[in-house]
Amino acid sequence: MKNILIIGSNSGIAKALIKQLLKEKNNVFAISKQEDSFIHENYTSFQTDILSEALPEKVTASEIDGFVYFPGTINLKPFKSIKEDTFRSDLEINLLGAIKSLQQIEKQLTENSSVLLFSSVAAQTGMPFHASVAASKGAVEGLT
Template identity: 45%
Template sequence: MKNILLIGGSYGIGYAIAKELQFECKVYIASRTFENTDDLNVTHIPFDASTDSLDTSKLPEIIDGLVYCPGSINLRPFKGIKPETFEADMHINFFSMIKVIQTILPNLSASNQSSIVLFSSVAASMGMPFHTSVAAAKGAIEGFAKALAAEFTPKIRVNVIAPSLTDTPLADKFLNNDVKREKSAERHPLKRFGTADDLAQMATFLLNDKSSWISGQIFHVDGGMSTLLVNG
């Protein structure tokens, strides 16, 4: 049975991944809160990715999969963004992620072949107004993931999922009424926004052995937004 560590798994995409994996893997969730995980067959580790150091004594010696879920969505005109906002977005999306990976690298290396799954954004590959801060942070993740995959192949696989707008608590302010939800759905060629389950299905695939020949890839799970021009 594989040991899977989710950084952030109490709600949203991480929670959906935990639901998918809880009976076929030993799932560890490191997150600030754990109220929503009471109904899951998981082990919870109190952890704030923005401030804490991960306590590896609570983890198994072998970790077969890591998913880093914490992120941010700061959308505003560039001229109104302070440098501190860019720094905060880089910290939670990128630097905290690096710290986690370096901390558990021995555990990942102890697996026959471990898998790291990271999250980017469609905004990292498309020029989208008001996305400068999040695009910068997520773009860093994509470049880092390819370099890390090359450095640790074949022992550790590294892949990135780049979604468009997904219905999670993080995106609630963009989907908190019917008008916003309808407009958001219409922006996508597949005429709906994403769900946590959409992303969880891709993440669980990248964690299991069915994807053992896949590494260094960016997967756009975005309703066709990044590649399809419909009625344009």
Template identity: 40%
Template sequence: MIGGSHGIGSSLVDQLKDRHRLIVASRTHSTLPDSVRHIPFDAQNDDLDTGSLPESLDGFVYLPGSIDLKPFTMLDVETFEKDMLINFFGMVKVLGSVVERMSAGASLVLFSSVAAGTGMAYHTSISAAKGAIEGFARAFAAEYAPKLRINVIAPSLVDTPLAKRLLNNDRKREDMASRHPLKKIGSPEDIAHMAQFLLSDDSRWITGQVLAVDGGLSTLSGS
């Protein structure tokens, strides 16, 4: 698991820790249970130390991401490059280093955003990066079937540290919740439950999919 110390990753660790041997590669580890092995790793700058990994891996999750919402005219090329680096190129680099260790039947889970499939103002940079993930996953799924499965979760706004500035007062929280047909903001547990399902054999006939976990935002009218 790349990332896992906060937000969705932390919830996923809590759901998996008692049934699986987990390895988390992340910048921090103070919140991780003692049973989880930690590898210091910065997705933007480091090469993953694969020498310390088991010869066979049954699952892979890439969690690092970004939220940089601004009008297009306020974004420079460096912002697009930064979002692509942490969301897409970082994932490609890590996955390339471990794909040969993935066991037959292994499941891989990536993360996109509701904004990649639904046009939203001020999302040009993050939508571009997340759209790259979705296209990559479909092609990867075709190339590696039937040995490996890969799926993408596309959440709407989730109450995590990454979204803190978008939810830092009651008015913002109410406004964001009201945009969703289910009239609430997603929790890390909501997304982690889907990731757990996709990693399990219960999803063994699912691959190459982008699954929206977004309170109905991408498909339903909010009225």
């Protein structure tokens, strides 16, 4: 039985992954800014803002076999309309949140752990109104 940490666990993709991981008899730690009412014997959820709070002790005290970082933003605006605060916020959530989380669990990752950080096609392809998400997800790709 593996321990999997999922941050940003409220999206549809994250929920589908969680159900699959539980079906495969893994333990899942799920972290989201929103409260989670899902119940399963191998599922533990935490309502935490990873940008301003440390990861829960139960997570940082456990071996981690897999880490999935789902949080994301999408602020679709013409480049000239994007304010600096929007770029900063997108970078904080997409890049700095991933870095902060990885730094907190680095010692808990097992030798064969997997780490999955989500990017966006916008990071590789010029798309109208995607400058902020492309920049922040491009930074995530640079991290990997």
